[in-house]
Amino acid sequence: MADRRRIQGPEVSVAPIILKSPNKIQLLDENLCRRNGRNLEDIRSIYLKTGLISQANGSAFIELSKTKIVCGVYGPRQTKIPAFSGKGNLNCEIKFAPFSCPKRRPPYRDSQEKELSQLIYEALTPSIRLDLLPKSTIDIYITILENDGTASCLAAAITCASVAVADAGIEMLDLVPACSASYINGQIFMDSDLIEEKRESGSLVLSYMPSLKEITHILQSGEVELNLTSQAIEQCTDSCSKIYSIMIDSLLLPIQNMK
Amino acid sequence: MSTQTYEAETFRKLQPQEYLRKFLLKEVRPDGRELKQFRQTTVNLGCISTTNGSSLVRIGNTTVVCGIKAEVSVPKQTSTKEGYLVPNVELSPMCSPKFKPGPPSEHAQVLSENINRLLKSASILDLNTLCIHEGSAVWVLYADIVCVNYDGNVFDACVIGLITALSNVKLPKATFAEEEGLVKATEELLIPLNLSRLPYPATFSIFDGQYLLVDPTEVEESVAHEVITIICDEAGQICTVWKVGGISCTPKHLEKCISIARERYIEIAAIVENEEKSNNLI
Amino acid sequence: MRYVTPGTRLCFASEYEAGPGTYEREEYIYSSVVGIVQEFIPTVSTNTGEEKKQSKIITVSKEKHQSSIPDVGNIITGKVIRMTTREAVVSIMVVGNIPCKDDYQGIIRSQDVRATEKDKVKIIESYRLGDIVKAEVISLGDARSYYLSTAKNEYGVIYAQSVAGAMMVPISWQNMQCTKTKAVELRKCAKPEDLFSKNQ
Numbered sequence: 220m221a222d223r224r225r226i227q228g229p230e231v232s233v234a235p236i237i238l239k240s241p242n243k244i245q246l247l248d249e250n251l252c253r254r255n256g257r258n259l260e261d262i263r264s265i266y267l268k269t270g271l272i273s274q275a276n277g278s279a280f281i282e283l284s285k286t287k288i289v290c291g292v293y294g295p296r297q298t299k300i301p302a303f304s305g306k307g308n309l310n311c312e313i314k315f316a317p318f319s320c321p322k323r324r325p326p327y328r329d330s331q332e333k334e335l336s337q338l339i340y341e342a343l344t345p346s347i348r349l350d351l352l353p354k355s356t357i358d359i360y361i362t363i364l365e366n367d368g369t370a371s372c373l374a375a376a377i378t379c380a381s382v383a384v385a386d387a388g389i390e391m392l393d394l395v396p397a398c399s400a401s402y403i404n405g406q407i408f409m410d411s412d413l414i415e416e417k418r419e420s421g422s423l424v425l426s427y428m429p430s431l432k433e434i435t436h437i438l439q440s441g442e443v444e445l446n447l448t449s450q451a452i453e454q455c456t457d458s459c460s461k462i463y464s465i466m467i468d469s470l471l472l473p474i475q476n477m478k
Numbered sequence: 479m480s481t482q483t484y485e486a487e488t489f490r491k492l493q494p495q496e497y498l499r500k501f502l503l504k505e506v507r508p509d510g511r512e513l514k515q516f517r518q519t520t521v522n523l524g525c526i527s528t529t530n531g532s533s534l535v536r537i538g539n540t541t542v543v544c545g546i547k548a549e550v551s552v553p554k555q556t557s558t559k560e561g562y563l564v565p566n567v568e569l570s571p572m573c574s575p576k577f578k579p580g581p582p583s584e585h586a587q588v589l590s591e592n593i594n595r596l597l598k599s600a601s602i603l604d605l606n607t608l609c610i611h612e613g614s615a616v617w618v619l620y621a622d623i624v625c626v627n628y629d630g631n632v633f634d635a636c637v638i639g640l641i642t643a644l645s646n647v648k649l650p651k652a653t654f655a656e657e658e659g660l661v662k663a664t665e666e667l668l669i670p671l672n673l674s675r676l677p678y679p680a681t682f683s684i685f686d687g688q689y690l691l692v693d694p695t696e697v698e699e700s701v702a703h704e705v706i707t708i709i710c711d712e713a714g715q716i717c718t719v720w721k722v723g724g725i726s727c728t729p730k731h732l733e734k735c736i737s738i739a740r741e742r743y744i745e746i747a748a749i750v751e752n753e754e755k756s757n758n759l760i
Numbered sequence: 761m762r763y764v765t766p767g768t769r770l771c772f773a774s775e776y777e778a779g780p781g782t783y784e785r786e787e788y789i790y791s792s793v794v795g796i797v798q799e800f801i802p803t804v805s806t807n808t809g810e811e812k813k814q815s816k817i818i819t820v821s822k823e824k825h826q827s828s829i830p831d832v833g834n835i836i837t838g839k840v841i842r843m844t845t846r847e848a849v850v851s852i853m854v855v856g857n858i859p860c861k862d863d864y865q866g867i868i869r870s871q872d873v874r875a876t877e878k879d880k881v882k883i884i885e886s887y888r889l890g891d892i893v894k895a896e897v898i899s900l901g902d903a904r905s906y907y908l909s910t911a912k913n914e915y916g917v918i919y920a921q922s923v924a925g926a927m928m929v930p931i932s933w934q935n936m937q938c939t940k941t942k943a944v945e946l947r948k949c950a951k952p953e954d955l956f957s958k959n960q
Contacts, residue, residue, distance in 0.1 A: 222581075224581050224582045224587050225566050225582060226564050226566050226590050226594050227564070228551070228564035228618050228620065229552065229554075229562055231551060231552075232550060232618045233549060233550055234549050234550070235548075235549070235550045235650065235661045235662065235663035236660055236661065236662050236663065237650070237662075237665055238662055238664055271626070271627065272541075272572070272626065273629055274539075274573065274627060274628055274629060274696065276827045276861055277824070285527055287526070290572070291572040291573070293861070293862070295826065296575075296827065296861065296864075297862065297863070297864045297865060300903075301903050301904070302903055304903075312571070312579055314572075316543070316568075316622065316624045317547070317566075317568075317620065317622040317624075318526060318529045318532070318545030318546070318547050318620070318622050319526070319545075320528060323547045323620055326566065326568065326622070348783070348792060352829065353900060354829075354900060354903075354906075358571070360570060360571050361572070362570060362572050362626070364526060364543055364545075364624070365526050365527065365528055385765060385766050385793075385824075386794070387824070387826060387827070388793060388794070388822050388824040388825050388826035388827075389793075389826055390766075390781070390792040391766045391767075391793075392766065392792065393766055393767030393790070394765060394766055394767055429767070430767035430768065430769060430790065431785065466765070467765045471763050471794070474763060474823050485857070487858075487859050488837070488854050488857060488859055490859070491853050491854055491859035491860075492837060492853060492854065492892055492919070575861060
């Protein structure tokens with residue numbers, strides 16, 4: 220059915236078949252170094268900045284080499300839900316920009332976006348003091364401008380959203396950094412990118428409140444041995460603590476520079 | 479913050495028109511600009527690597543990202559060589575509290591439609607150059623413009639974003655394999671588009687029928703309902719004059735707008751040229 | 761000055777009491793906002809004259825203000841957007857001194873317009889559409905709206921336009937006069953005290 224609210228292109232269009240060079244990309248060299256020079260347990264360097272969206276109450280932008288995500292937080296504002304509630308209401312929506320992935324995404328909301336929205340909601344809810352906000356809603360809107368690995372994108376989106384909520388001045392128990400890991404050939408690749416993700420047999424995304432030492436959300440998919448999982452959880456919590464200090468800096472630096 | 483600023487903020491919220499009027503009487507604007515001063519504009523090319531061409535444009539706080547992706551389709555029966563160029567503007571609820579989630583709002587539809595009309599009427603890109611194999615395969619360029627921060631004058635940002643992203647597009651070398659009916663393309667992106675002209679816009683608001691505000695912010699746009707957009711190209715030729723809403727404007731105002739728009743063209747062209755130079759160095 | 765972010769452990773819960781911007785969990789007090797740590801000792805003298813010993817309170821003052829939400833007892837400023845014979849619907853724009861980013865909805869029921877002769881109140885003789893009113897939040901109200909009251913002298917209409925479109929000035933607690941036509945219209949006025957005066 221034609222959507223009259225958008226400019227329409229042809230009915231069907233496909234990405235051209237790319238003639239790839241025949242040699243397969245090596246994920247690891249002989250020194251166990253990955254393609255971009257990092258070790259198995261290293262995460263990509265993070266650029267995190269708050270206050271990018273002047274119209275929002277709080278906002279943040281995160282960049283993990285190619286992955287780019289923006290998040291805007293609106294609220295607390297009047298809830299649209301008709302039932303009276305003594306507790307605040309949290310609403311998360313994530314959106315992929317149509318050009319963010321190797322293949323163009325249709326502009327309307329698809330099931331993957333709904334699933335990711337729900338996961339982010341679950342990861343953030345324990346950290347926000349919603350009991351202090353009766354009759355109100357907090358809206359978190361996330362746009363992925365460039366996607367370089369879906370699991371790491373989800374983790375970065377959680378990190379970014381948590382900073383944006385703090386930037387909005389909303390009371391919370393702790394910041395929530397999140398980190399992902401991929402299992403490839405019985406090895407753990409921390410914070411994998413898109414090419415690594417295509418070869419994985421399973422993945423893990425962990426959200427953690429470092430100060431309270433509590434895990435808010437954990438998502439494991441694929442087939443893995445038990446001891447590999449527990450090792451991955453340990454490595455992810457370690458990485459979360461590193462991300463935590465970057466989050467704190469991004470929130471405090473603008474204030475300290477102002478004074 | 480002192481109570482003084484709170485009072486000013488309160489006043490702005492309750493009496494937005496009166497608030498703006500007080501500033502304009504002193505020939506300044508709430509953000510400290512002069513009446514005919516544009517906000518700082520920056521262009522960042524090729525920032526999204528999953529696209530064939532991309533551009534990030536900031537005008538003051540207003541931020542848009544335009545990404546262009548090329549796909550392959552069958553041309554229309556009537557014009558067997560013509561490709562497609564499909565621009566769409568997305569105003570997500572992230573960029574302003576005014577927008578709600580769901581299908582494109584009327585505002586977004588108007589922006590998309592205007593940009594589409596500009597592309598067609600100003601014949602910026604000859605669609606015949608998008609042909610891969612006559613009658614069987616052509617390029618489709620999806621130009622999606624995502625607004626990140628809505629602080630007024632988004633139309634200008636969208637047009638600059640689209641034009642600069644188009645000039646940033648690199649297509650792969652593609653061949654049509656007749657027996658399989660498939661298009662095969664090389665991995666590297668090499669071929670740039672051949673744009674016939676590069677128009678850039680300038681937008682104005684008229685407040686109280688007398689103050690001409692160049693490059694209005696969101697606050698100014700919400701109280702000054704008359705908006706004029708003028709788009710001109712490198713030869714100073716006018717591609718579009720677009721005036722919406724409110725009362726009439728005098729020919730004198732219009733003339734002034736056009737001359738400012740021509741000055742603005744030179745300014746933007748210089749910004750874009752600088753960015754292209756530094757982009758090529760990397 | 762010590763800047764902190766949510767989740768920063770501030771001190772032992774036995775040493776301090778948790779004030780605004782903090783929370784207590786197990787034996788520690790943590791920050792819950794981005795801001796500056798402050799501590800103070802409340803001095804409450806009991807009616808017997810003895811100084812009662814209070815424990816120190818630790819707070820984190822917000823560096824980034826949350827968009828304000830109305831609470832019972834707050835003074836709000838807003839615009840009348842809808843009227844029925846029984847109530848006036850107000851779009852709450854400012855809470856205390858802080859403007860809301862997004863408006864909230866409030867209702868002034870006819871019994872909350874003024875303190876006396878509540879049964880004789882007619883909404884149409886108290887407010888008109890577009891009036892800016894100052895009111896007090898008296899309850900969180902129903903699911904949709906907060907309940908507001910203008911019963912006190914200092915609450916009521918603070919800015920209104922007459923039928924002729926000019927500004928009006930209050931001439932008594934229930935009358936306002938148009939500055940252009942001198943026509944008198946009925947309103948429940950706030951006791952004049954210029955909202956934007958600089959000499960406060």
